Amino acid sequence: MSKAFISQVLQDSTGCTGVAANRAAGDLIAAIVKEMKKSGGFTLPSFGTFTVRKTKARKGMNPRTGEAVKIKAGKTVRFKASPNLRKAV
Known part of the structure; x- marks a missing residue:
C-alpha cells in the first residue's frame, strides 16, 4: 500500500480532486505518525494495532566483508493484525 493508493481510494x-485526495492522504499519514510519537501506538479498529x-x-555483521x-539502540514499529483482519485474509 502506498500514499498514491490511499489517495486514489480517497x-x-x-x-474530490486528485490534489485534495493527495493532501488528505498526506495529512492522514502525518496524523498517524504524530499519534505514534506521542502515545507509542495507534489502533485502527477491525484492522490492527501499530x-x-x-x-x-547489538552486534551485527557486514555481509560483504564479514x-x-x-x-545502535533505536526504535521500530510493530503491527499486530486484528482477528477480523485475520479472518478476512
Whole structure:
C-alpha cells in the first residue's frame, strides 16, 4: 500500500480532486505518525494495532566483508493484525 493508493481510494470514495485526495492522504499519514510519537501506538479498529518498540544495541555483521559492526539502540514499529483482519485474509 502506498500514499498514491490511499489517495486514489480517497478520490474515488469522496469524488474530490486528485490534489485534495493527495493532501488528505498526506495529512492522514502525518496524523498517524504524530499519534505514534506521542502515545507509542495507534489502533485502527477491525484492522490492527501499530506499536513503537525500543530495540537494544547489538552486534551485527557486514555481509560483504564479514566484519563485526555495532548497531545502535533505536526504535521500530510493530503491527499486530486484528482477528477480523485475520479472518478476512
